[in-house]
Amino acid sequence: MTSEPDHVAGEPLVVLEDVNKHFGELHVLQNINLTINRGEVVVVIGPSGSGKSTLCRAINRLETIDDGRITVDGKDLPAEGKALAKLRADVGMVFQSFNLFAHKTILDNVTLGPIKVRKQKPAAARERAMELLRRVGIDSQASKLPAQLSGGQQQRVAIARALAMDPKVILFDEPTSALDPEMVNEVLDVMVDLAKGGMTMVVVTHEMGFARKAANRVVFMADGQIVEESDPESFFTNPKSSRAKDFLGKIL
Ligand code: ADP
Numbered sequence: 001m002t003s004e005p006d007h008v009a010g011e012p013l014v015v016l017e018d019v020n021k022h023f024g025e026l027h028v029l030q031n032i033n034l035t036i037n038r039g040e041v042v043v044v045i046g047p048s049g050s051g052k053s054t055l056c057r058a059i060n061r062l063e064t065i066d067d068g069r070i071t072v073d074g075k076d077l078p079a080e081g082k083a084l085a086k087l088r089a090d091v092g093m094v095f096q097s098f099n100l101f102a103h104k105t106i107l108d109n110v111t112l113g114p115i116k117v118r119k120q121k122p123a124a125a126r127e128r129a130m131e132l133l134r135r136v137g138i139d140s141q142a143s144k145l146p147a148q149l150s151g152g153q154q155q156r157v158a159i160a161r162a163l164a165m166d167p168k169v170i171l172f173d174e175p176t177s178a179l180d181p182e183m184v185n186e187v188l189d190v191m192v193d194l195a196k197g198g199m200t201m202v203v204v205t206h207e208m209g210f211a212r213k214a215a216n217r218v219v220f221m222a223d224g225q226i227v228e229e230s231d232p233e234s235f236f237t238n239p240k241s242s243r244a245k246d247f248l249g250k251i252l
């Protein structure tokens with residue numbers, strides 16, 4: 001056994017046990033078992049349609065599951081109300097399409113959740129938001145609207161917005177797929193920093209450079225199943241399954 005950084009030895013934070021999900025006839029999550037430990041960075045990779053987004057959405061309860069169990073920090077996912085809002089604050093999500101509030105300033109985008117859900121005082125929320133915007137290099141744009149920023153800048157705002165909730169884990173669903181190539185690295189750099197800082201992260205991405213730099217584990221999905229799990233180096237240099245070999249042959 002190779003030794004791993006201390007934070008990887010954290011206790012289980014997100015646990016999926018025998019999770020199944022159908023969309024009509026389509027069995028989109030098939031008996032998924034996956035544990036994400038505190039401080040761990042797990043990259044989820046796999047062909048389009050394999051269930052990666054549904055997996056993320058299920059952890060955030062944007063999708064319900066048919067059977068099985070998902071717990072975050074030892075608790076079952078709440079179905080509704082304040083408890084669900086609290087779960088969504090604990091489990092941050094960054095989407096491919098940024099999903100910022102178009103009619104609110106960058107600063108308001110970041111302070112809204114902390115004020116409404118975390119009940120922070122507006123002044124304190126603004127101070128913290130500016131600190132986070134500084135951390136992702138966008139503080140000078142705080143009074144602009146999202147459309148006035150580049151895609152890479154908007155995605156960094158989305159990351160700051162997730163961080164402002166003090167989440168236990170952040171799910172990233174193809175956070176750089178909608179970006180022009182020259183903006184991919186400015187977003188990945190922020191994510192690598194977060195990973196190094198010990199943030200628990202689930203990242204759906206095909207960015208091998210990010211996986212190699214930041215991931216503790218790569219999970220390969222195909223047709224609703226977890227086909228293979230390993231450390232990034234072994235996965236990219238020596239995938240075990242023929243489906244992973246096929247897939248890597250296409251993207252690399
Ligand atoms: P991935 O993120 O790996 O590309 P998804 O989780 O988005 O895969 O989708 C898995 C499968 O489920 C795909 O075949 C997709 O078309 C289907 N699917 C996703 N969301 C829905 C939905 N709301 N209703 C019906 N089918 C869906």
Ligand code: MG
Binds near residue numbers: 052053054173174
């Ligand atoms: Mg997807």
